[in-house]
Amino acid sequence: MRKLISLLMFAAAFGAANAQDKVLRVVPHSNLSILDPIWTTAYMSRNHGYMIYDTLFGTDEKSQIKPQMVESWKLSADKKTWDFTLRKGLAFHDGKPVTGEDVVASLARWGKRDAMGVAMMGFVDKMEATGADSFRISLKEPCGFVLEALGKPSSNVPFIMPKRIAETDAFKQIEEHIGSGPYVFVKEEFKPGDKAVYAKNAKYVPRKEPPSGSAGGKRVYVDRVEWNLALRDAQAQVNALQKGEVDIVEQPSFPLIPGLKKDPNIVVYNYSPVPLQYMARFNHLHKPFDNPQVRQAAMAAFAQEPFLRAQVGVKELYKKCPSMFTCGTPYASSAGSDIQAKSNMKKAQALLKASGYDGTPVVLMKPTDLAAIDKLPDVAAQLLRQAGFKVDLQAMDWQTLVGRRAKKDPPDKGGWNMFLTAWQGPDIWNPIANAALDTRGEASGWFGWGKDDKIVELKSQFMRETDAAKRKKLAEAIQARAFEVATHVPLGEFDAPLAARKNISGHFRQTGNFYWNLKKN
Amino acid sequence: MLTFILRRIAATVPVLLIVAVLVFLVLRLAPGDPAAILAGDAASTEQIARIRTGLGLDRPILAQFGIWIGNVLQGDLGESFYYKTKVATLIGQRLEPTLALSTLTILIAVAVAVPLGVLAAWRFGGWFDRALMGLSVLGFSVPVFVLAYILIYVVSLRLGLLPVQGYQRIGDGFWTFLRHLVLPSVTLSVIYIALIARVTRASVLEALGEDYIRTARAKGLPEIRVLVHHALANAAVPIVTVIGIGIALLIGGVVVTESVYAIPGLGRLTVDAVLARDFPTIQGVILFFSFAYVLINFLIDLSYVFLDPRIRY
Known part of the structure; x- marks a missing residue:
């Protein structure tokens, strides 16, 4: 009997510990099936990419390119050589530091798939790592959109991966999902068509600036983000949100938005600065x-x-x-x-x-x-x-x-x-x-x-x-x-606004569906 | 008996083979290109062509079939184009929710429908019988999704008694598991209650007209014993047949319920696979369904021996 009581107490304590975890329960706009955001242009794969990878540059809410992983950069007088230095403290989820070689391999793979990447590579003479935390892009002739390409916020985004993964054939999907972004992909809990789970990357060092678009500090205030991939019926999504079973519906159906706006527990937020x-x-x-x-x-x-x-x-x-x-x-x-x-x-x-x-x-x-x-x-x-x-x-x-x-x-x-x-x-x-x-x-x-x-x-x-x-x-x-x-x-x-429970704060103007800066009260 | 079992097992092979050929051909002839779907909206035609080659879809259909069937014979259902996961793993992940939903649905249906059917037959022509017949027509006619939305609105949103959506695995706690499953199972069971109640009523009614019932009553047996031990027991074969068919239909027919209640089961997997033209997954799931149908029918046939001693194989 005492054993049983101990067991029950342990179970209760375990349950309470789990309950203390801040889990953001999200209904994404679609199903996540492909986990390689370079291999496909699907928006869900792009959003998955933003969770686990970081980018060299971002685009803020005013459509301006801002540095993200990059600390500083320099363009030569003849406008043909770009030198970049990475921020200190960047590391992949496996603990290894992000290096210039990782960046070069990632850009090379992206440059074979993305339209802007392919266009940029037409100008590129050579890309090389110039140090542990620096790299160079040498051009055959001046190119007007290098930063725009490196900071492009939508598919295909030039996400930075470890060199060994980025060296995968651009027409073959990657099988390891390790980045240096604000979340770690919990592969063991990924059930296609059911659930995708992202745990907070405790070692991530965000920029100091406030978040804006895909730029700025990516501060994470929740322990986990769970994407509910099974909940795809529009009415059922809204029911679950109103009942508090989920926290955010990324894209509620248009006819249901007026009803959601009347609900005192729900916020309808137009997150995108660009329609x-x-x-x-x-x-x-x-x-x-x-x-x-x-x-x-x-x-x-x-x-x-x-x-x-x-x-x-x-x-x-x-x-x-x-x-x-x-x-x-x-x-x-x-x-x-x-x-x-x-x-x-x-x-x-x-x-x-x-x-x-x-x-x-x-x-x-x-x-x-x-x-x-x-x-x-x-x-x-x-x-x-x-x-x-x-x-x-x-x-x-x-x-x-x-x-x-x-x-x-x-x-x-x-x-x-x-x-x-x-x-x-x-x-x-x-x-x-x-x-x-x-x-x-x-x-x-x-x-x-x-x-x-x-x-x-x-x-x-x-x-x-x-x-x-x-x-x-x-x-x-x-x-x-x-x-x-x-x-x-x-x-x-x-505009396609999101709908969230009122206890979720920290929404900001962004060019995708990003889950940093959000607090669950 | 042993000969019968062996004969039935042997008969399974050509059935599954025919299903495999048909499914493979129908999928290859249907419109839609998995490579274009996988590539995404902004992909170029060249990129799509390269993906198609990577998937082996540029090979002749006969060669594709040969590779697939060869793998199936070795127990490998292939890998999903879409999820890059083994089809057998996907089926394994989705089997529990569908089995749980189907089992609870059938349990509810049998527990409610059989007594109702027996009572209706016993009170044949009375108000209860007529009411049950009328309600069973309603049960057949109301679409599952309409009933689902009504139940969600009343039970979950208004009364707050049960969750609106989702599935919790049995390993996460039996009570949570059950709470998530009750509403979908009740929704789905209504049509089966209607079906089984009608069949039970008809079978029991027929049995009640038999001489042995008159004999039982003449012997002075209590009415409940007459109904259960004599009438229902002798009416069991058609009832079990309908329940068996119901189980078989349920495994593949839970799509709408799984969608409305966001249950990640086999029905949802099938729809997703069809929409994405995920050929290996569709083929694997349909083969699995076919095997389940054959197995259930086999078990039903076997059960006849126990329900009716006159039946011999």
Whole structure:
């Protein structure tokens, strides 16, 4: 009997100790499946990366590049040699110090996968470690976006890994998950589709500055962060939050936000200083959108308001934006946007008539299972029909769409003409990152394969330009040309706030979903 | 008997083989590209092509099938494209929640439905019988997710009696485990209560019309003994058959319940795998389900021998 009592007391004490642990229970916006943030551009993998890895530079809430792991840096007079020194005390979770060699190997791997990384590597002559805590990037010619690339906040983020891991083939997933970031990944507790657990990295040395965007001090005030990967029903997420079974829902469904705002125990916080942008993408390879005039007609028909009203619905969460680069960021402008902003259905009809459109049906792909964008294709189909297009609206699940959009076949042989998607602000806020502005034709990276030599040339100048004012002018010229040839259509911007229990404090403006600086009271 | 068992085990092999071939072919012919899904939104076509090669999806279908079936025969269900984890491990991780949910659901269903069915048959044509028949139609008709949301709203959000969502493993404490499982099991059991109650009523009703029941009553046996020992025992074969089919259907049919209550079970794994075109996982899970169906049917057939001594194999 005494043994039993002792056992019960031990169990109670153990339970109490566990209860004292501060565990932040989070419902992420999606499932975490791939643990290599360089291998995929999936946002969940990026967010996982931010938990366990650190970056050389970060981007603050004003879209300015700030040092993170880097203590100091120097650019040579001929603007071809960058020397960087790392902060003191940086160490990986296995206790080994972060060295210049780790950085060089990490950048080399990232430079094979990321669009900006690949572009930057085109300028790089050599990368080398110059000491235990320093490294050098030598360029073949001056490059205007080195810091922007190293501090880019969204996929693929140049996370720094130990050299032995970073030397993994860039097209093979890494199998060890050790970084030098504010959290340690608890691999034994990772259950795909169920739970991912991150423990506080007690040895992490944060910067002194306050957190801002992906920059600043990454101070951790909780013991663990648990991502609930099983809770994916929108209503069930809100129920769990209201009942206090979870602390944060990263992306509550739009129709449920007004109800959450009325709950005195819940805070709805718009964490992102840059909104998300909807986009319609043409397939430039096939009729009818191989004709720029036909694309312009579609662009003229696509007023932004109907898309935003149908998809977001909550007025204070959306706004029109004339720019192809996220509004509110350094390269945003209205250059060339009159064709869309000042157009109307009559103009669209006239443009379509003048284009010689022969009635080829537009195969428009609609993802029925992705609530975040599933209403956009219906609006697009209606506006296109009003403009005079024949539309073949094809419903499918998102993953079928993802597979199909990679096909270059004609629409009647399994290809497509148009799909609609959404981008996080940092992914499209400059001409290099914005995938839709890759206009190298079939050789180009992103689905739709637009071709325009003038944009390619302007982008080349943009990459080489080191003067900020001139870069801004070049970005405007690129955008004006992109509107002229209708590479794609921006469809307005929206915010996707998080919802949290009121006892969670320390939210800050950020360009992803970061879990430092948060306190659980 | 032994011959029967051996014959049934031998019959399992071609069934599983046919399932394997069909699943493999259907998946390869279905639209969707796992490589494009894995690569993410901003990936280029070249990157997708390299991933496809890495996964071996650029090989001829026959070669892919040969490799897969060869591994399966050696007990290896392969590795998930998506999670880079062995499919057998994934199934192992997800089996406990699904088994727990299915078991408690069937226990609730049997505990409630069988007495109700017997009572309805005993009071055939009365108000109880009619009420039960009416409610059972309702039980069939209300979609599981509607019932789930109603129960969550009333029991969890309004009364605060049980958790809204989640699953706790039995190793984390039996009480917590049970608290998380009650609401989903009750939700899921309603349709089975309706089904089993109707079958029980019909079977017992048929038995009650038999001569041996009249004899039992003439002997002056108490009514409860007549109902349980004579009527229900002789009506057991169809009831057990329905319960068995129910168990088999439950293992694969808990998707909606697992989604609404955020239970990381096999149903959820299957849906995720289908949406992600995670071929090895889908193939592995379906093979596992098929094996479970065959096994359960086999056990049901065996149980007939014990329930009805006239049955011989």
